[in-house]
Amino acid sequence: MSEAMARWLEEGKAVVKQQAFLMKRALDNTNLRDGLKYGSNMLCELRTGLLSPKNFYELYIMVADEMRHLEQYFLEEWKRGRRMVELYELVQHAGNIVPRLFLLITVGSVYIRSKEAPARDILKDLVEMCRGVQHPMRGLFLRNYLLQCARDKLPDIGSEYGSDVADGIDFLMHNFAEMNKLWVRMQHQGPVRDRERRERERLDLRILVGTNLVRLSNLEGIDADMYKTQVLPRILEQVISCKDQIAQQYLMEVIIQVFPDEFHLRTLEEFLATCPQLQSGVDVKAILVALMNRLAAFAKAEPAQIPSDVDMLAIFHSHVSKMTGSNTLELAASLDLQVALVNFALGFAPDRLDFVDQTLAVCAQLLQSNGETRLSGPAKHSTVQLLKTPLISNGQPLTILALPHYAGLMIYLPLESRSEVATLAVRMLLSSKTPVDSLLNFIQPLVKDVEEDGPNELDEEEMETEQNLIAALIHNFKSSDTDTQYAILVGARKHFGQGGPRRIKFTLVPMVVRALELAERVHEEEEGGGERAGTISAKKVFGFTLETIKGLASAEPVMALRLFLQASLIANKCGEDKIAYELVSQAFILYEDEVSDSKIQMELVLEAAGTLFLLNNLDPEDYDTLITNTTKHAARLLKKPDQCRAVYTCSHLFWNAGVKYEDGRTFQDGKRVLDCLQRSLKIADVCMQSSNNVNLFIEILDRYLYYYEAGNEKVTVKYIQVNQCSFS
Amino acid sequence: MDKLLSRASALVGLGPACTPSITFSDESSRKRVTSYKDGQQVLVFTDKDPVAGEVTLKLDPGKRLEHMGVKIEFIGMIEMFYGNYHEFTNLVRDLDAPGELTQTKVYQFDFASVDKQYDSYNGINVKLRYFLRVTVARQYSPNVVFEQDIWVKNVQTMPEINNSIKMEVGIEDCLHIEFEYNRSKYHLKDVVIGKIYFLLVRLKIKHMEIEIRKRESTGSGSDLYNESETITKFEIMDGAPVRGESVPVRLFLSGFDLTPTYRNVNNKFSVKYYLNLVLVDEEDRRYFKQQEITLWRKEL
CATH class of the missing domain: 1.25.40 (Serine Threonine Protein Phosphatase 5, Tetratricopeptide repeat)
Incomplete structure (x- = not known):
C-alpha cells in the first residue's frame, strides 16, 4: 500500500467516523432530515476513486456497519406509523447516486420487512x-x-x-x-x-x-x-x-x-458441454478435476444417491478423451485429468476396474508417445499421482494387482519416484493378502536394481528403512494351504534373488525363516497322518531353504552360515537327518571358504558345536564326521586361548547321550573326550605367558570334574590332580 | 406612494387615522402559501373562487373622518423588474358614498366571478400579482390606501396527449446514446422515469446527471430577455458504461421549487422547463442534450 493511499484511507475513515457520529446523534433526537444529511455525507466517502479494492473494502465495511444504525432507525420510524413508501421516495431525492442507492437499499430492506409491498x-x-x-x-x-x-x-x-x-x-x-x-x-x-x-x-x-x-x-x-x-x-x-x-x-x-x-x-452434460466453449486460457483441466474429485468423494460417502440411469463414467471419459485428444494440453495436464478420472471411477464404480485399467492404458500410450524413458518435472509428479490414486482411493490397494497396465507405467518413473510409489503400496499392502508375483513385480524398485536407473544412490539408512518394510511384507506372505504357501515363497524368491547384495541380506533372511516355518508345518501334517491337503513334502521345503541360503552365501556368508545351522536344527527336529547333515556340511564349506575374521570364526565354531550337540537324529557316523570336522576347526583357531576353549567345548560333542547307534548305544566316546581335554590343557600351558589366561586351567578343570562325575571312565582322579598341580 | 403618504400623515398627526383591514369570508378553510413579500402567509385562490369578505375601517374612539367615498379594487398585475407595470384586471366596487365616518365601520364586498386565469408568479425578472386595494378618498388629505395580496393557483386538466420523449443523440464515432423519458408533460408532484441506452461509448465518461433547468423569457421581439436557472443537478450514473448498458432514471419532482410551464402570459412573459442530460468525461468536458418538458398543476 502506497503512502498516499494509506493517507487517503485514513482521511476517508476519519470523515466516516465523524459523519457517522453526527448521524447517530441526529437520529437519537429523531431528526430524520439531519440524520439523512449526515448519512449521505458519510456515504459520499464511498465515491472515492483513489483506493485499491482492499482499502476500499475496509472503508466499505466501516460504512456498512454504521448503516445498520440508520436501518434500525427506519424500522423504528415504520413502527411509529410512517409509511415505508414515503421513506422510499424521500431518500431518492439525494443528489449523488452512490449515497442515494446505498440509502435506497437500506430503506428497501426495511420496506421488505414491513411487508407493505x-x-x-x-x-x-x-x-x-x-x-x-x-x-x-x-x-x-x-x-x-x-x-x-x-x-x-x-x-x-x-x-x-x-x-x-x-x-x-x-x-x-x-x-x-x-x-x-x-x-x-x-x-x-x-x-x-x-x-x-x-x-x-x-x-x-x-x-x-x-x-x-x-x-x-x-x-x-x-x-x-x-x-x-x-x-x-x-x-x-x-x-x-x-x-x-x-x-x-x-x-x-x-x-x-x-x-x-x-x-x-443431474447436470453433468450441460456443465461439461460448456467447458469447450470457455476461453483458451481457462484451465479446463482444473475444473474437470475439481468436479470429478467432488463427485468421487460423494459417491464414496453416499453410494445410494447415485442415479442409476446416467453413465457417469462414459460421460467423463468421452469429455476427457476429447480434451486429451485435442493435443492442446501439456502431458502433465493430460495426466492430471486421467488421475482425476481414475479417482472418479474408483470412487464412483469401484467394481469397474476395467475402466480404470483402460484409463491407465491411455496414460501408457501418452507416456509412450512422449518418448522419454524416465519422466521428470510435473509429468513425473502427475504419474506418481496416477499410480498412487488407486492405492489410496478406496482402502483396497489390491486393486492395482487387477490392473494389467499398472505396473507397466512404473517404468517411466525415475527410481526415487518408483520407490515412493512402491513404498506406499507396501504400506497399504502390509495388512492384506495378495498375489505375490504381481505385487513384487510392482514393488520391483524396492526389490532389485534395473540397469536404466544407473547406480542407486540411496544411503544405507534409507535402504534399511525400505528393506525393513519388505521384510515385514515377507512375514505377511501367508496362506493356510501349504502348497500355496510354498508357491508364494518360490515366486517371491525369484524376485528377491535378483535384488543384489545390498538387498538380499534384508529380504532372504525372512524368506528362510518363513520357509523353515513352512517346513515344520508340513512335517507336522505329515506326522499327523490322515488326509493332507498339500502334496508338498518337508524335504522339498528344506531343499528350497538350502537353495535360498546358498543365494545369500556370497553376500552374507556369516549370516548364511548361521541360517544353515538354524535350518539344520529344524531339519533335525523334523527327522530329516540327511538334510540336517547336508546343511551343516554347507555351513562348514562356507566357514572354510568365506570366514576369515578370527573373532567370528571363534563364535561360529562355538555355535556349530552347540548346534551339533542338539542334532540328535543324525546317523552316528555322519555325526562323527561333523564333530571331528568341528574339532579340527576348533584346534585351528588363530588365538591360543580361543583354541583352548573351543577344543574343550568340542569335547562335549564326543559325550552326547542324545545321539544313539541303531543298537541303542549312546555316542559317548570317553577316550576322545580325554584327547580333547588333554589337547586343550596343552594349549593352555602355552598360553601361560599372560596371567590373564589362568582361568583357562580352571575352566578345563571344570570339564574334567564334569566328565568324572558323568562317569567317563577315561577321566580318572589322576588327571584331576595333575590339573590341580598346574596351579601350584 | 399613497401608502407612504398615509403613513406619514398618521405619524405627524395630520388628519384622523383610520386603519383598513380585509378579512375573507372563507379564510379559515383556505390554504396559505408564504408570500414573496415579507414572508407573510397569503391565502390561495383558484380561478373560479369568489373573492369575498369584509373590509373594516377601524377608527380610534372619538375620532372622525371625512371622506370622498370608499372603494375596493381587485387588481391583477404583471410587474417587470425593470419597472414596468401592467394591470390586466381591475374591478372596482364602491363601498361607501362620500360622507363622514365616526366609528369603525365594516363593509361587505364580493368579487363573485372575477377572472383569475393566470397563476401568481414570482420570478427573476417578472412578477404576477393579484391583490385587493381599499381606498378611502379624501378631499384635502392623501387618500388612505390598503393593499392585500392573494395567491392564485390554477389546477389544470390532465393533458390529453402526453407522449414519451425518445431521442437518439451522439457525436459521430464517439458517443451514441438513446434516451427516453416516459412523458413530455409532468405534473408538479410527478416522477420522471426514463432510461438512457448507450449505443456507442468511446469516451471515458466519469458520470452523468440530469439537470432541471428553468427559462424565464420576458418582453418580446428585440426586447426579449431570457433568464435561465438550474433548479437541480441530479446524478444518475457513476462511472463509465460500455456499449449495451442502460441506466435508469427516476427523478421525483416534488422536492423542487417548480411552477407549471407558462406560455406567453398576457403576451408579457413565459416560463419553460427543460431536462438537460449531461455527460461528463474524465477531462471534465460536458456533453449535453436539453429537452423541454411541460409542467402542469394537477392539484393544489
Whole structure:
C-alpha cells in the first residue's frame, strides 16, 4: 500500500467516523432530515476513486456497519406509523447516486420487512436501480451491499417474504449478471501496463461476485429439476458470454463448490458441454478435476444417491478423451485429468476396474508417445499421482494387482519416484493378502536394481528403512494351504534373488525363516497322518531353504552360515537327518571358504558345536564326521586361548547321550573326550605367558570334574590332580 | 406612494387615522402559501373562487373622518423588474358614498366571478400579482390606501396527449446514446422515469446527471430577455458504461421549487422547463442534450 493511499484511507475513515457520529446523534433526537444529511455525507466517502479494492473494502465495511444504525432507525420510524413508501421516495431525492442507492437499499430492506409491498417488487426495483453505478469497484460493492441486505429476505419456499423461489432466483441471477459484467469490465479499463495489478485487484474482488452463487445455492426451494432448467443454464450463459478467462475459471469452480452433488449429477452434460466453449486460457483441466474429485468423494460417502440411469463414467471419459485428444494440453495436464478420472471411477464404480485399467492404458500410450524413458518435472509428479490414486482411493490397494497396465507405467518413473510409489503400496499392502508375483513385480524398485536407473544412490539408512518394510511384507506372505504357501515363497524368491547384495541380506533372511516355518508345518501334517491337503513334502521345503541360503552365501556368508545351522536344527527336529547333515556340511564349506575374521570364526565354531550337540537324529557316523570336522576347526583357531576353549567345548560333542547307534548305544566316546581335554590343557600351558589366561586351567578343570562325575571312565582322579598341580 | 403618504400623515398627526383591514369570508378553510413579500402567509385562490369578505375601517374612539367615498379594487398585475407595470384586471366596487365616518365601520364586498386565469408568479425578472386595494378618498388629505395580496393557483386538466420523449443523440464515432423519458408533460408532484441506452461509448465518461433547468423569457421581439436557472443537478450514473448498458432514471419532482410551464402570459412573459442530460468525461468536458418538458398543476 502506497503512502498516499494509506493517507487517503485514513482521511476517508476519519470523515466516516465523524459523519457517522453526527448521524447517530441526529437520529437519537429523531431528526430524520439531519440524520439523512449526515448519512449521505458519510456515504459520499464511498465515491472515492483513489483506493485499491482492499482499502476500499475496509472503508466499505466501516460504512456498512454504521448503516445498520440508520436501518434500525427506519424500522423504528415504520413502527411509529410512517409509511415505508414515503421513506422510499424521500431518500431518492439525494443528489449523488452512490449515497442515494446505498440509502435506497437500506430503506428497501426495511420496506421488505414491513411487508407493505411485495419483496419481489422491491428487490426488482433495487437491483434495477443499481445499474446507475457503472464504476466496476463501486458497483460491485454497492451490489454486494444489496445482497447483504437482501440476504434473509429472499422469496423462497418457507420464507415469509414470498414463497415463489423463482422470484428469489430472478433477483440473484440479475444481480449476478450485473456484477459479473462489472467485474469483467475491470479488465479492460485503464492502461495496458497496469494489467497485472488489475488482475490482482480482480482476484481480490471475485468473492463479491461468487457470493451471488452462494446465495443461490442457499435457496431452499431450488430442487434438482429447477436447477437444471432455470438456474444452471442462466449461470452458464453468463459464464460463456462474458468471454473472460479469470471470470470463467473462477465461476466454473464456484459452481462446482457451492451447489450440491445431487445437482451436479443431474447436470453433468450441460456443465461439461460448456467447458469447450470457455476461453483458451481457462484451465479446463482444473475444473474437470475439481468436479470429478467432488463427485468421487460423494459417491464414496453416499453410494445410494447415485442415479442409476446416467453413465457417469462414459460421460467423463468421452469429455476427457476429447480434451486429451485435442493435443492442446501439456502431458502433465493430460495426466492430471486421467488421475482425476481414475479417482472418479474408483470412487464412483469401484467394481469397474476395467475402466480404470483402460484409463491407465491411455496414460501408457501418452507416456509412450512422449518418448522419454524416465519422466521428470510435473509429468513425473502427475504419474506418481496416477499410480498412487488407486492405492489410496478406496482402502483396497489390491486393486492395482487387477490392473494389467499398472505396473507397466512404473517404468517411466525415475527410481526415487518408483520407490515412493512402491513404498506406499507396501504400506497399504502390509495388512492384506495378495498375489505375490504381481505385487513384487510392482514393488520391483524396492526389490532389485534395473540397469536404466544407473547406480542407486540411496544411503544405507534409507535402504534399511525400505528393506525393513519388505521384510515385514515377507512375514505377511501367508496362506493356510501349504502348497500355496510354498508357491508364494518360490515366486517371491525369484524376485528377491535378483535384488543384489545390498538387498538380499534384508529380504532372504525372512524368506528362510518363513520357509523353515513352512517346513515344520508340513512335517507336522505329515506326522499327523490322515488326509493332507498339500502334496508338498518337508524335504522339498528344506531343499528350497538350502537353495535360498546358498543365494545369500556370497553376500552374507556369516549370516548364511548361521541360517544353515538354524535350518539344520529344524531339519533335525523334523527327522530329516540327511538334510540336517547336508546343511551343516554347507555351513562348514562356507566357514572354510568365506570366514576369515578370527573373532567370528571363534563364535561360529562355538555355535556349530552347540548346534551339533542338539542334532540328535543324525546317523552316528555322519555325526562323527561333523564333530571331528568341528574339532579340527576348533584346534585351528588363530588365538591360543580361543583354541583352548573351543577344543574343550568340542569335547562335549564326543559325550552326547542324545545321539544313539541303531543298537541303542549312546555316542559317548570317553577316550576322545580325554584327547580333547588333554589337547586343550596343552594349549593352555602355552598360553601361560599372560596371567590373564589362568582361568583357562580352571575352566578345563571344570570339564574334567564334569566328565568324572558323568562317569567317563577315561577321566580318572589322576588327571584331576595333575590339573590341580598346574596351579601350584 | 399613497401608502407612504398615509403613513406619514398618521405619524405627524395630520388628519384622523383610520386603519383598513380585509378579512375573507372563507379564510379559515383556505390554504396559505408564504408570500414573496415579507414572508407573510397569503391565502390561495383558484380561478373560479369568489373573492369575498369584509373590509373594516377601524377608527380610534372619538375620532372622525371625512371622506370622498370608499372603494375596493381587485387588481391583477404583471410587474417587470425593470419597472414596468401592467394591470390586466381591475374591478372596482364602491363601498361607501362620500360622507363622514365616526366609528369603525365594516363593509361587505364580493368579487363573485372575477377572472383569475393566470397563476401568481414570482420570478427573476417578472412578477404576477393579484391583490385587493381599499381606498378611502379624501378631499384635502392623501387618500388612505390598503393593499392585500392573494395567491392564485390554477389546477389544470390532465393533458390529453402526453407522449414519451425518445431521442437518439451522439457525436459521430464517439458517443451514441438513446434516451427516453416516459412523458413530455409532468405534473408538479410527478416522477420522471426514463432510461438512457448507450449505443456507442468511446469516451471515458466519469458520470452523468440530469439537470432541471428553468427559462424565464420576458418582453418580446428585440426586447426579449431570457433568464435561465438550474433548479437541480441530479446524478444518475457513476462511472463509465460500455456499449449495451442502460441506466435508469427516476427523478421525483416534488422536492423542487417548480411552477407549471407558462406560455406567453398576457403576451408579457413565459416560463419553460427543460431536462438537460449531461455527460461528463474524465477531462471534465460536458456533453449535453436539453429537452423541454411541460409542467402542469394537477392539484393544489
